Structures are given as structure tokens and as C-alpha cells.
Amino acid sequence: MSDPFRPYERLVEIRILGRKFLVPEKNSLLRCFQFISPETVPYGRFCWNQECQYCRVECQFPDSATPATLLSCKFLVCEGLRVTALSDELRRCLKDKLARK
Numbered sequence: 433m434s435d436p437f438r439p440y441e442r443l444v445e446i447r448i449l450g451r452k453f454l455v456p457e458k459n460s461l462l463r464c465f466q467f468i469s470p471e472t473v474p475y476g477r478f479c480w481n482q483e484c485q486y487c488r489v490e491c492q493f494p495d496s497a498t499p500a501t502l503l504s505c506k507f508l509v510c511e512g513l514r515v516t517a518l519s520d521e522l523r524r525c526l527k528d529k530l531a532r533k
């Protein structure tokens with residue numbers, strides 16, 4: 433099976449609804465969600481191609497106070513990103529990871 437992740441040297445820290453996660457740099461945010469939850473995200477209703485909109489998130493960047501809405505399949509992750517709202521499909525896929533202590 434081929435590795436779905438683009439090559440990376442390190443993990444970066446992000447927050448999703450307040451929870452900390454380490455994810456591979458140089459990858460799309462949706463791919464990072466897959467890294468966090470490989471047992472659900474690949475089976476979600478995602479086109480991975482900027483068409484379905486099911487990967488929509490609201491984020492806050494470390495250097496900005498203004499939230500931004502973006503497609504996680506298109507956006508490359510960055511250190512310190514805070515995901516403040518998830519689409520219903522992403523919320524369903526990440527439910528267990530976000531609930532776990």
C-alpha cells in the first residue's frame with residue numbers, strides 16, 4: 433500500500449476544537465486529519481478535490497486574530513494552526529479522537 437502522506441521531516445502542533453495534535457508538515461489539513469484518524473477519514477465522503485465542500489473548516493492562524501474558512505483538502509497545514517469549527521462530516525470522522533482524554 434502506498435503512503436498517502438507527502439514526505440515530511442517533522443510533526444507540527446495544531447489544535448482542533450481546543451485539543452492538541454501532532455501532524456505531518458507539508459501535508460494538506462485533510463491529510464493531517466487522516467493522520468490523526470486513519471480508520472475513519474479515508475472512508476468519509478470526501479472528494480479530496482475541492483468539489484464536495486465536506487472538508488470545510490474554520491481556522492485561526494497564529495499571526496491573525498481573524499478566523500478564516502477554508503477547504504482542508506486544499507490548505508497546507510502550518511505550525512500553531514487552530515481549527516475552531518469542523519464540517520459535519522469531519523466532526524463525525526474525528527468524533528472519537530476529539531472525545532478521547
Ligand code: FES
Pocket residue numbers: 462478479480481482483484485486487488503504505506
Ligand atoms: S474533500 Fe471535497 S472539497 Fe475538500
